[in-house]
Amino acid sequence: MRGSEPSYNRTDFPYSFNEEGYLRHRETYEPYxxxxxxxxxxxxERQHQALCHYITRQVYNLLEEKFNLIRFYLEEESFVFLSPGALEHPGSLVVLIQDWGSMRCGVWSWKIVAHEGLELGSQIPYLRWAALESRAVILMNPNEGGQPLERHVQLVWDRLISKSFAEHVFVVAHGYGGLAFVDLLCNWLKEVQDRVKAVAFLDSSHSLWHQPLGKAGRDWLKSHSRSWILSTKPLNRSVGSLKAGCPQLSAGTQCHDSVPALCMESVFRFFTKIMKPKAPPVPFEIITRSKSHVTDRNNNSPTY
Structure with a gap:
């Protein structure tokens, strides 16, 4: 028997999601x-647990029933969700890693889900976008099972990602999820470099000053990652930092929990752009000043 899950059958939880994905009171229809x-x-604390359990149950139902994702157990109390045939998919694989906390698989922030809806607080829009681009997905679940987040990420890499047929692996890491990915890079540098095409850090907690990544790892991150950070600047404006190990962009918000939703389109554009091969330089003839003058005299045409 698999590890025990939270008791979701709570009849005393007075809210439910409407068709638009907003949490509303069952009787008054008021916002949560x-x-x-x-x-x-x-x-x-009981109210907090009831909310988290209800959101988790509803999101899990959507992952399995609407998106046909499969629950894959790594250990007795640890599992992830992945799209059907994700490991055999030869194209692109998108891996989502949420922040440390009480969020479970498919949720970026239970607070955002509760107050602003599933479209802004869950990972469902990322699944929809990945499906439109025919990309397989793996949704990590680092806060389930009681193990360190770093161990969960390494376990998913070892048992799933490293064995997949994906030509390109893309990683989206929010908050502490970014630190866990850099920890993976520190320990599996060559393997990660060979498989991962790009990483999007969303207000990440990683630190190139405190994590022993080394020069090779830092150089790889500079060319294969982007970091969206909290800022008062508009979305995607450059935000410089001496500590930055990769190009930093404004997330367009100062709310940590809102970053994944606000930056989603930018993240997928970054992934698409990095997949396109760079155009070879166009050869051209260097025309010297003296040569241009000769050409001008011979052709009797002006030179600009």
Whole structure:
């Protein structure tokens, strides 16, 4: 028997998702309001768990029923979701790694899901975009099973990604997920360099100053990754930093949880651009000043 999962059959949770993906009260249809109880820590924690469990159940149902994703168990209490035939797909494979916390597979932020809907807080729009571009997907689940996030990422790499037929692997890493990916790069440098085409860091927690990546790894990140960071600048504006190990761009927000949704289109454009082969330089003849003058006199035409 697989590891135990949270008890989702809660009849006392008064909210549900409507057709547009917004959480609404079952009777009043009002938007979700978290009932903070400063004088009752246990009740506040119970409400938090009820919300997370409900969102998790609904997202899991969508992943399996609407997108036909398959639950793959890595260990007794650790699993991920992947698209059918993901490991045999010869094209591109997109890997999503969420931040550390209470989020489960398919969710970037339960707070954003609760207050702004599934389109902004879940990974469903990424699945939809990947499907339109015929890309396979693996959704990591690092906060399930009680293991360190770094171990989960290494386990998924060892058992799934490294064995896939994908020609190009693309990674989207949010928050601590970015740190876990760089940790993977530190330990599996050659293997990751050979398989991963590009990495999109979304307000990532990684640090090239504190993680022992080495010069080869840092050089690889400079040319194969982009980092969207919190900024008051408009989306995709360059944001310079002496500590940056790769080009940094504005996420167009100062809200950490909102970054994946706001940057999704930019991320996929980056992936598409990096796949296109660079055009070879066009040969041209260097015309010297003296030669141009001779040509001008012979042809009786002006030179600019």
């Amino acid at each position: 309001r978290f009932p903070f109880k400063l004088d009752d820590v246990r009740e506040t």
